[in-house]
Amino acid sequence: MDINLKGRNFLTLKDFTPDEIEYLVTLAADVKDKKKKKIPVNHYQGKNIALVFEKTSTRTRCSFEVAAHDMGMGVTYLDSLGSQIGNKESIADTARVLGSMYDGIEYRGYGQEIVEELAKYAGVPVWNGLTNEFHPTQMLADLLTIYEYLGRVKGVKLTYMGDARYNMGNSLMVLCSKMGMEFTACTSKDYFPDAGLVELCNGYAKESEGSITLTEDVKSGTKDADVIYTDVWVSMGEPDEVWAERIEKLLPYQVNKKVMDNAKDNAIFMHCLPAFHNFKTKIGMQVYEKFGIEELEVTDEVFESPQSVVFDEAENRMHTIKAVMMSTLGE
Ligand code: CP
Ligand code: NVA
Numbered sequence: 001m002d003i004n005l006k007g008r009n010f011l012t013l014k015d016f017t018p019d020e021i022e023y024l025v026t027l028a029a030d031v032k033d034k035k036k037k038k039i040p041v042n043h044y045q046g047k048n049i050a051l052v053f054e055k056t057s058t059r060t061r062c063s064f065e066v067a068a069h070d071m072g073m074g075v076t077y078l079d080s081l082g083s084q085i086g087n088k089e090s091i092a093d094t095a096r097v098l099g100s101m102y103d104g105i106e107y108r109g110y111g112q113e114i115v116e117e118l119a120k121y122a123g124v125p126v127w128n129g130l131t132n133e134f135h136p137t138q139m140l141a142d143l144l145t146i147y148e149y150l151g152r153v154k155g156v157k158l159t160y161m162g163d164a165r166y167n168m169g170n171s172l173m174v175l176c177s178k179m180g181m182e183f184t185a186c187t188s189k190d191y192f193p194d195a196g197l198v199e200l201c202n203g204y205a206k207e208s209e210g211s212i213t214l215t216e217d218v219k220s221g222t223k224d225a226d227v228i229y230t231d232v233w234v235s236m237g238e239p240d241e242v243w244a245e246r247i248e249k250l251l252p253y254q255v256n257k258k259v260m261d262n263a264k265d266n267a268i269f270m271h272c273l274p275a276f277h278n279f280k281t282k283i284g285m286q287v288y289e290k291f292g293i294e295e296l297e298v299t300d301e302v303f304e305s306p307q308s309v310v311f312d313e314a315e316n317r318m319h320t321i322k323a324v325m326m327s328t329l330g331e
Contacts, residue, residue: 006330009119010127012112012134013174014200018208021178025143028316028323032144035070035319042072047103047329049073052094052118053129054080054109055236059273059317060129060137064106067322076102095121104329110237125328127321132237135167138272139175140320142229145313149268150226154180154209159225159263161253162297163191163246164214168231168272170197173212177201180208186221188249189214218253218262225263229270230255230297247291255298260307269298269308277303 003023013021031041051064061077068075080086085094091114098105099122107115108129119126128136146153160172164185173193176183183201185192192198192214205212215221222228230253233246260267274281276296279288288294302308 005327007125008328009125010136010324010328011115011119012128013136013139013171013178016178018178018180021140021143021175024140024320024323024327025147027327028140028144028320029147031322031326032316032319040070041322041326042070043331044068044326044329045072047071047073048101049075049104049106049325050098050102051075051077051106051129052079052083052085052098052108053077054086054107055130057108057129059314060106060108060321063137063318063321064127064129064325066318067325070322071325073103073325091117092121094118095126096123099123104325127324127328130167132235133167133170134174135171135272137317137321137324138168139171140324141313141316142172142270142272143175143179144316144320145270145309146227146268148312148316149309150266155182156226157182157184157224158227158229159184159186159222160229160231161186161218161222161255161259162230162250163187163233163235164193165191166231166235168229169193172229173197173201174204177204177210177212178208180205180210182211182213184213184215184221184225186215186218187253189216190249218259222259222262225267227268227270228255228259228263231272232274232276233297243287243291247287247293247296250297251293254296255302257299257301260302260305267307269302269305269310270313271298271303271308271310273310273314275303275310 095118104125106127106129112131112133115128233250277300279285
């Protein structure tokens with residue numbers, strides 16, 4: 001595969017061909033293997049990256065930091081409280097300042113247009129670490145995890161349950177339709193993905209021989225699925241007031257044992273994390289006290305079951321982010 005991604009931004013998988021996506025995942029598998037064998041991939045000394053987080057993070061931040069350290073690069077973490085970003089300085093000005101000092105910039109924040117603007121002015125590769133609309137680095141980790149567990153991607157039926165209009169639902173629909181997978185959004189129609197994006201992805205699916213199904217019916221939606229995927233019902237940046245409606249509309253789409261039993265015998269459970277599978281978190285406890293529900297998008301039983309591959313997914317964030325940085329920064 002003659003693929004060169006040097007100088008490219010990584011803002012959404014819409015911008016990448018199936019071959020390029022495959023290339024990134026193959027590279028990630030290679031650097032994962034090297035890390036396990038303690039073979040260093042650290043010829044990036046002298047390079048520096050900036051991590052801009054306007055929303056909180058555990059996995060994405062740590063993945064960028066560990067990957068950068070492994071690669072021999074310097075890292076600066078900036079949040080909106082400890083920097084001028086968003087308050088005293090525009091994104092365009094911030095982009096030009098950071099672009100003059102750093103070799104690459106990660107951005108996590110709100111609208112996709114913000115990361116697009118950052119990329120327009122930075123002059124160095126910009127990597128989307130999550131916006132309201134897309135979470136592309138998560139997609140590579142998920143693809144690598146699916147390969148590791150199922151050994152294939154084409155024809156794999158992935159059923160996404162929950163809020164399918166947000167970053168995770170959108171991104172999985174793009175990923176699956178590009179890679180020839182059968183994507184099903186199984187949720188209340190109020191949470192179906194945007195019609196324009198569905199149309200675009202139907203075009204990708206036509207080329208890749210994948211498919212897109214939107215259904216409110218749990219039984220048919222999860223029947224014989226290879227992957228059952230869910231995400232939090234209320235995303236970062238959304239107001240607390242939406243909890244009541246989300247619980248009412250999405251509780252029928254909770255991933256529980258019945259759902260997993262309806263999927264294939266060897267089906268895996270995936271979640272980008274963090275997850276509300278018990279009330280051992282501040283927000284989980286608040287929801288429990290207000291609504292009396294102990295488990296939200298996934299039951300503890302499924303989350304802790306052998307079918308759950310969520311911590312492999314989390315680890316794969318680091319290897320795949322390393323692949324994104326390596327390929328866009330160049331050798
Ligand atoms: N999955 C994910 O992006 O996790 P963080 O919010 O912890 O980065
Ligand atoms: N939809 C979630 C994803 C977290 C990784 C959010 O935006 O908060």
